[in-house]
Structures are given as C-alpha cells and as structure tokens.
Amino acid sequence: MADHDMDRREFLAGSATLLVMVTPLSLLITSCSSDSAIKAKLPAEVGIKNGWLILDLAQPRFRPLTLVGDGVKLELPARPKPIIVTRVSPSEVAAFSSICPHAGYEVLLPEGGKLMCGSGHGGLFDLRGTVLHGPPKSNLERFEARLDQNLTLIRYPG
Numbered sequence: 001m002a003d004h005d006m007d008r009r010e011f012l013a014g015s016a017t018l019l020v021m022v023t024p025l026s027l028l029i030t031s032c033s034s035d036s037a038i039k040a041k042l043p044a045e046v047g048i049k050n051g052w053l054i055l056d057l058a059q060p061r062f063r064p065l066t067l068v069g070d071g072v073k074l075e076l077p078a079r080p081k082p083i084i085v086t087r088v089s090p091s092e093v094a095a096f097s098s099i100c101p102h103a104g105y106e107v108l109l110p111e112g113g114k115l116m117c118g119s120g121h122g123g124l125f126d127l128r129g130t131v132l133h134g135p136p137k138s139n140l141e142r143f144e145a146r147l148d149q150n151l152t153l154i155r156y157p158g
C-alpha cells in the first residue's frame with residue numbers, strides 16, 4: 001500500500017510540474033492574441049487588456065459616464081445590438097445588453113435614472129438593467145463592470 005501511495009504522489013507531482021511549465025505560456029499567448037483580434041474590431045477609443053474593455057472617462061465620447069444617471073452605448077463585434085454602460089453612483093458603473101428580453105427591441109439610453117424600451121410596449125429598467133415595469137419578465141443581460149479611478153472596465157462580453 002505504501003508503494004502504491006508513493007507512485008500516486010510521484011505521478012501527481014510530475015503532472016503538477018508539467019502544468020506549471022505549460023500553463024503560463026499558453027495563457028499568455030491566448031490572452032495576447034485574443035486581445036489583439038478583438039481590438040482590431042473595436043472603436044478606436046476603446047482599449048482592451050486581458051479580456052477587459054477599457055473606457056477612459058476623460059475622452060469626450062465617454063464623458064456621460066462621469067454623471068450619475070447617464071450612460072453610453074457601445075457597439076461591439078459579435079453583438080447584434082450595442083451594450084449599454086451606465087453610471088449608477090459615484091462609485092459604481094453597470095454594463096448590460098440593450099436587447100429587451102420581451103421581444104428583442106433595443107433599450108434606449110437612460111433618462112431620469114431609468115431606461116425605456118424603444119418598442120413602445122412599456123418596458124422600463126433601472127440603471128443596473130433590472131426590470132422595473134413589464135412586459136419584460138427578466139432583467140437585461142448583465143456584464144461584469146467596475147470603476148477604476150478615471151477608467152471604466154467591462155469584461156468583454158464576446
């Protein structure tokens with residue numbers, strides 16, 4: 001039994017060493033090539049690093065995100081409609097799909113802290129994309145987003 005345990009330990013140690021040797025290089029290559037492939041299709045003012053979109057709020061295009069209650073739309077490759085980014089509070093931003101879950105119409109930019117569906121059906125959402133008023137029965141699809149000083153970072157929603 002002791003020999004069996006030793007063989008297993010040696011095998012696991014060898015596997016771990018192999019993983020350590022292979023993983024960092026392959027991750028680096030994947031991250032870099034993926035970022036540059038996406039960057040080629042993004043609007044020039046949008047950066048990307050390690051799968052995070054970077055919006056510099058000092059740029060006029062993104063200045064609405066310095067105002068609580070305001071927001072911007074962002075066209076992204078492989079998304080049929082733009083995503084919406086909002087300034088929820090002095091310390092919080094949110095990012096979500098503009099596709100209304102009721103019938104797929106595009107949701108409009110915020111007015112008075114709320115976002116209305118462009119269909120005229122009466123769908124209404126808050127600044128985090130949470131449904132406030134039907135007919136939609138679910139929230140807008142959310143993407144991870146955070147504020148880092150004068151930058152807004154959004155996990156690329158692919």
Ligand code: FES
Pocket residue numbers: 100101102103104105117118119121122123134135136
């Ligand atoms: S499509 Fe948005 S409320 Fe109907």
